[in-house]
Amino acid sequence: MTKHRIYTMSVASVYPHYVTKAERKGRTKTEVDEIICWLTGYSQQELEVQLEKQTDFETFFAEAPQMNPSRALIKGVVCGVRVEDIEEPTMQEIRYLDKLIDELAKGKALEKILRKK
Numbered sequence: 641m642t643k644h645r646i647y648t649m650s651v652a653s654v655y656p657h658y659v660t661k662a663e664r665k666g667r668t669k670t671e672v673d674e675i676i677c678w679l680t681g682y683s684q685q686e687l688e689v690q691l692e693k694q695t696d697f698e699t700f701f702a703e704a705p706q707m708n709p710s711r712a713l714i715k716g717v718v719c720g721v722r723v724e725d726i727e728e729p730t731m732q733e734i735r736y737l738d739k740l741i742d743e744l745a746k747g748k749a750l751e752k753i754l755r756k757k
Contacts, residue, residue: 643698646734650694658741665745675740678754679733681706701733710755711736718742 658676659669676687681704690700701707711733715724718738726732743753 644731647698647730648696650696651700652691652694654697655691658737661741661745665747667744667747671744671750672741674750675744675753676737679708679711679737679740680704681708697734698730701730707733713755714739716742 655672658672662668662672673684673687676682677684680687680701682690683705686705695703712724714736716722716739718735721735723732723735723739726735740753744750
């Protein structure tokens with residue numbers, strides 16, 4: 641089975657789209673970065689290094705310092721697929737990120753997006 645194209649795309653090539661999507665709705669790059677760091681455990685500096693290195697999505701998630709255990713609380717549909725039903729782990733991580741960015745762009749409070757009680 642061939643890998644999905646997104647696995648080999650660099651995070652840096654998609655990142656500006658995340659930021660643009662958020663900014664169009666009055667949110668900030670800082671909030672996008674906070675979401676990515678919350679999900680993956682990367683520090684801001686480590687995230688910037690990954691973007692500079694043009695790290696692909698598969699490697700980005702495989703090398704993430706500490707995937708947030710609360711990500712299992714992320715539910716909903718992205719691209720017509722329920723994120724909680726995706727069986728392939730890397731694809732699920734990618735879709736978790738997509739879902740969090742969607743929630744940000746829809747105006748959801750950052751505390752709720754980050755699944756804080």
